Amino acid sequence: MIELKQITKQYAGQTVPAVKQLSLSIPKGEICVLVGPSGCGKSTILRMMNRMIEPTSGTVTINGEDVTSTDSDQLRMGIGYVIQQIGLLPHRTIAENIAIVPRLYKWPKEKIAKRVDELIVMMGLDLEKTRGKYPCELSGGQMQRVGVARAMAVDPPIMLMDEPFGAVDPIARTHLQDQLLRLQKEIKKTIVFVTHDINEAIKMGDKIAILNAGKLVQFGTPEEILTNPINSFVENFIGHDRVVKKLNLYRVDEAMQPVGCLVRETELQTASQNMKQAGTEVAFVINEKGKAIGHFTLEEFEAYKGDVERVRKKALRREKAFVQTTASLPDALSVLLEFDSDYLGILKGDELCGMLTFKDIRTHVYRKEGW
Amino acid sequence: MTWENFRVALFEKAPQALFEHSLIVVVTITIAILISVPLGVLLTRPKFNRFGLVILNILNVLQAIPGLAMIALALPILGLGIKPAVLALLFQSLLPIVRNTMAGLVGVSPDVKEAARGMGMSPRRLLLEVEIPLAMPIILSGIRTATVYVVSIGTLAALIGAGGLGNLIIGGLALFRPEYLLVGAGLGAFMAIVLERGLCYLEYKITPPGMRV
Numbered sequence: 001m002i003e004l005k006q007i008t009k010q011y012a013g014q015t016v017p018a019v020k021q022l023s024l025s026i027p028k029g030e031i032c033v034l035v036g037p038s039g040c041g042k043s044t045i046l047r048m049m050n051r052m053i054e055p056t057s058g059t060v061t062i063n064g065e066d067v068t069s070t071d072s073d074q075l076r077m078g079i080g081y082v083i084q085q086i087g088l089l090p091h092r093t094i095a096e097n098i099a100i101v102p103r104l105y106k107w108p109k110e111k112i113a114k115r116v117d118e119l120i121v122m123m124g125l126d127l128e129k130t131r132g133k134y135p136c137e138l139s140g141g142q143m144q145r146v147g148v149a150r151a152m153a154v155d156p157p158i159m160l161m162d163e164p165f166g167a168v169d170p171i172a173r174t175h176l177q178d179q180l181l182r183l184q185k186e187i188k189k190t191i192v193f194v195t196h197d198i199n200e201a202i203k204m205g206d207k208i209a210i211l212n213a214g215k216l217v218q219f220g221t222p223e224e225i226l227t228n229p230i231n232s233f234v235e236n237f238i239g240h241d242r243v244v245k246k247l248n249l250y251r252v253d254e255a256m257q258p259v260g261c262l263v264r265e266t267e268l269q270t271a272s273q274n275m276k277q278a279g280t281e282v283a284f285v286i287n288e289k290g291k292a293i294g295h296f297t298l299e300e301f302e303a304y305k306g307d308v309e310r311v312r313k314k315a316l317r318r319e320k321a322f323v324q325t326t327a328s329l330p331d332a333l334s335v336l337l338e339f340d341s342d343y344l345g346i347l348k349g350d351e352l353c354g355m356l357t358f359k360d361i362r363t364h365v366y367r368k369e370g371w
Numbered sequence: 372m373t374w375e376n377f378r379v380a381l382f383e384k385a386p387q388a389l390f391e392h393s394l395i396v397v398v399t400i401t402i403a404i405l406i407s408v409p410l411g412v413l414l415t416r417p418k419f420n421r422f423g424l425v426i427l428n429i430l431n432v433l434q435a436i437p438g439l440a441m442i443a444l445a446l447p448i449l450g451l452g453i454k455p456a457v458l459a460l461l462f463q464s465l466l467p468i469v470r471n472t473m474a475g476l477v478g479v480s481p482d483v484k485e486a487a488r489g490m491g492m493s494p495r496r497l498l499l500e501v502e503i504p505l506a507m508p509i510i511l512s513g514i515r516t517a518t519v520y521v522v523s524i525g526t527l528a529a530l531i532g533a534g535g536l537g538n539l540i541i542g543g544l545a546l547f548r549p550e551y552l553l554v555g556a557g558l559g560a561f562m563a564i565v566l567e568r569g570l571c572y573l574e575y576k577i578t579p580p581g582m583r584v
Binding site for chain 1 (some may be wrong): 480482483484485486487488489490491492493496501504505579580582
C-alpha cells in the first residue's frame with residue numbers, strides 16, 4: 001500500500017504550490033488512476049512516490065515504510081517506472097534494455113536471459129525478431145511494450161506509469177490498455193497510472209483520483225465517480241456524456257433478459273401463435289443447425305399477413321443484430337441503433353442466451369444510478 | 372630542385388621529423404583528452420555547471436591566441452624543446468574537446484536520462500553507461516578537430532627546438548631548398564588527413580548501430 005500524508009510540493013520560483021496538503025492511500029494490488037487537467041500536479045505526485053521529486057513537506061510511505069528511509073536508487077530499483085516518452089536507451093538492444101534493472105540487481109547472466117525472453121513473449125512481441133533490435137527499429141506501440149516489459153523485469157510489486165500510452169496511436173493504445181488489463185488479472189501489481197484522459201481512467205482504474213490545482217477533488221471507483229460526481233468540476237471533467245460513459249462499466253449479460261420466443265426457420269407459419277402463447281413481442285429465428293439467424297416482431301408478422309417468405313427475409317436482414325455476452329453496453333447500443341429494431345440477440349459463443357432492448361439498458365443504468 | 376635534395380629530405384630527414392611530430396601530437400592530444408573530457412563532464416554536473424561559461428570563455432581566449440604567439444610565449448617560461456611546445460599546443464587543443472564533451476552530454480535526451488534514473492541507476496552508472504556512450508560520437512568529433520589542429524600548428528614547434536615536420540619547412544625556407552619544404556608540408560598535410568579519416572572511421576564504429584544516420 002502506498003500512503004501519501006499531507007504532501008506539499010512547492011517548486012522553487014513558483015508562487016503556487018504544485019501539490020497542496022494532499023493525502024491519498026492507494027490500496028495494494030489495484031490500479032489507481034490519477035487523472036486531471038494539465039498542471040494539476042498528477043505527475044508530480046507520481047514522481048514523489050519514487051523520489052524522482054522530493055516533497056517540500058509531508059511523507060510518502062510504502063507498506064508502512066517511509067520512502068526517505070532507503071537510498072533513492074535502491075528504492076527506484078524496486079519500483080517499475082514507465083514514462084510517456086519511454087526513454088529506451090538508443091545504444092542498447094531491446095534485450096539489453098529490458099535487462100537494465102536485473103543487471104543493477106546483479107542477477108546471473110542465464111537468469112537475465114531467461115527473464116528477458118519471457119517478458120518479450122509476455123508482451124506479445126516476436127522473440128527472435130525483437131531481441132537483437134535497436135529501439136529505433138520498432139514502432140511506437142512496440143517501444144512502449146518494451147518500456148512496460150522493462151519496468152516489470154524484476155517483478156516489482158509496484159509500478160508507476162506516467163501517461164504510458166499517451167504518445168501512441170489510438171489503435172495501439174487500445175491494444176496496450178487491454179493487454180495491461182489482461183496482465184494485471186494475473187500479476188496483481190499495485191499500479192499508479194497517470195493520465196489526462198478520463199475515458200482511459202474509467203477503463204483502467206479500479207480507483208480513480210481526480211485532481212485539480214494540486215488538490216484531490218474526488219477519490220473512488222469509476223462507478224462511484226460517474227454516479228455521484230462530487231462537484232461541478234468533476235461533472236465537467238467527466239463531460240456531459242457522463243451516463244453514456246457509465247455504460248462502459250457494464251456488460252451486456254448484466255442487463256439482458258431471457259429470449260421471448262424461438263422459432264425454426266421452417267416453422268414460421270405458427271410463429272404468431274407461439275409468440276402470443278409466450279406473451280412476447282419478438283421471435284428469434286433459428287436454422288436447422290440451431291444457429292440464430294435473425295428476429296422479427298409480432299407487429300411485423302401481422303403486417304405481412306403471415307407471408308412467411310417476407311417474414312423470413314425481414315428476419316434475415318437482422319442476421320448481424322447479435323452481440324456476445326461479454327460486449328460492453330455502448331457496443332450493444334451501437335449495434336441496436338444500426339438495425340431498424342428494438343431488439344438485439346445476445347450470444348454466448350454460438351448459442352443464443354438472451355436478448356436486449358433499449359428499455360433494458362435504460363432500466364439497468366437507472367437502477368445503477370440509484371434514483 | 373634536384374632529386375638528390377629530395378632524396379635526402381624524404382629518406383634521411385623525414386623519418387626523424389615524422390617521429391618527432393607524431394610524438395608531439397600523441398602526447399598533446401593524450402594530455403588534452405585527459406584534461407578536457409573530465410572537465411567537460413564536471414562542467415555539465417549540476418554542482419559545477421555555473422562555472423561552465425567562465426571556463427569556456429577562458430578556453431576561447433586561449434584558443435584565440437595565434438599558435439605562433441602561443442609557442443613564442445611558452446619559450447621564456449619553459450625554455451626550448453618539446454615541453455614548451457606541448458604546453459602551447461595543449462592550450463590550443465582543449466577548447467574543441469571540452470566544448471564537444473559538454474555539447475554531447477547536454478544533448479543526451481532528458482527522457483532517456485529520466486528513465487534510467489527512474490530505474491535506479493546511480494549518477495555514476497548513468498554517466499558511464501548512458502551519458503558518455505551516447506555523447507561519444509560528439510566527443511570524438513571534438514578530438515578529431517583538436518588533432519588536425521595540433522598536427523598543423525605543430526609545425527611551428529620547430530621554432531623553439533621541438534623538432535618535427537616544422538624543421539623541414541623552416542630548414543627549407545632558410546636554405547632555399549623547395550624539396551625540403553615540399554616534403555615537410557606534404558607529410559604534414561598527409562598526416563592530418565590520415566588522422567582525420569582514421570578518427571572519422573572510429574567515430575562511425577563507436578556510434579551504436581541504432582543511432583547511425
